[in-house]
Amino acid sequence: MAAKDIVEKAITDNKIVVFSKSYCPYCNKAKKLLDSLSAKYTAFELDQREDGSAIQQYLREKTGQNTVPNIFVKEQHVGGCDDLHAANSSGKLQKLLQ
Incomplete structure (x- = not known):
């Protein structure tokens, strides 16, 4: 499967x-932040994949x-770690997770 297909399927x-x-x-x-929110997520560890x-x-x-x-939440690109923490602090993340 092509990288594009893997990514798009994972997001969907x-x-x-x-x-x-x-x-x-x-x-x-x-x-760790997602774990603390009990948010179930799928992680792709890119360093462990060919x-x-x-x-x-x-x-x-x-x-x-x-x-x-x-990071993607409900098919929306959130960004990186700092973006995720900012979304959590502002309440945006909680709205996305509902």
Whole structure:
């Protein structure tokens, strides 16, 4: 399956998707926040996948974001770790999760 198809299917099929790297402290901080909210999410650990770099390249084209985590909630691009925490602080995240 092509990287584009993997990403688009993941975004469509899951309420929350975190494209992550297992060693990334910002990815872990974002996942920890979602865990604290008891929000179920699907994580794609790009450093543990053979197609991880292709997926990250497609995400760069799709979102303009070069870094991980790259987070989607209900098919809406939230952004990275700081964006997720800002959305949580402002109440936007809770509205998206309803």
